[in-house]
Amino acid sequence: MPPPGCHHNPNEDAVNSPTSPLNFLDQNYQELLQNCLTENTLYNDELFPPDNSSIGLFDVDPPDMSQAVWPFELVSDPNLIVDGVSRFDYAQGSVLGNCWFLASIGALTFEKDIMKQVMPAEKSFTKDYAGIFHFRFWRFGKWIDVVIDDQLPTIDDELLFVCSKMSNEFWPALLEKAYAKVCGSYADLNAGFISEALMDFTGGTHMYYELNTAPADLWNIMECAFTSKTLIGCSSNTVTTPEENEILCGIVAEHTYTVTGVFEVTSDENPVHLVRLLNPWGRKEWRGDWSDGFKAVLKAKGSNKMRSQSGRFSSEFFIEREPVAQTDGLVWLREVMKFFRLEPGEYLIVPCTENPGETASFVLSIFSKNETHFEHIQETSE
Structure with a gap:
């Protein structure tokens, strides 16, 4: 739902899809590509520049990036993909602790349709090459198209972050760079949750279990x-x-x-x-x-073959009613997911912030096996 004072634009849904995403930072891939081809130049992304500002600041044990360079050409025969996309194509770099993101890439390689959705197939280092690539992610309820150049940080001609097992294959490193741009910097990928990356690849939701409390x-x-x-x-x-x-x-x-x-x-x-x-x-x-x-x-083994309201309510409203379910304390996660079996009736969903009186924007997704009706009640001032 929109934050206070914001209104939903119904025309936005027509472009908010994997095949017709919004332009991240208002950068239009086709326009930028054509400009480069017309001027016979290689693209240089000024909004995620090839310098230490894009690498970012590490909280713990910061690596020495004083010798980092971003070459236009790292090998003589670069390819986006060599012999198909596989979970065996890449390895984690020695600098960045983003195993959560790379593990999500491994899952992504199993589903070719989703892979094509994230990495549109028209890009290459040969036809209409201009040093520009783009990737698509789902972020906070919107599909976005992220443009990058193909300059990657290196030291002594070795990639600093994710590296391919074939020296001339670059889809993993470019995908990582696009995601780093969305998150702010490479350093912002240092530690995270695989569920977040999988959501950003698919636009779906996730189920999370801890083994000691699993059903x-x-x-x-x-x-x-x-x-x-x-x-x-x-x-x-x-x-x-x-x-x-x-x-x-x-x-x-x-x-x-x-x-x-x-x-x-x-x-x-x-x-x-x-x-x-x-x-x-x-x-x-x-x-x-x-x-x-x-x-x-x-x-x-043989295969046998798997209504809502919002607004301001008095404290008495909650005191007089027993919650069906609730989250035990605030959690440092981008998304909170809960699953319920509910009897037919009316239910109230109550998001909350850490500090009383704060307002914040959020995305509320509800999935139901049965027909469900939702109603949003706009808060009115007293």
């Missing part, structure tokens, strides 16, 4: 999600002792992974639930049961 049917939820081609990721917690680290059997603490498979197999006549993970680092892997070298007699 009993979590496996069924995951199996249905995987069968329906949902993008899935996971993260590991912090460990404090060597014993805790050993229990992880190669899973890296405080790390994010792509879920690349959810399977049930039969071993010795017993069902076994398996989850396959991809480490965006490209190194360090699971060493426990079912890891490489684990021996078992397997049989694959």
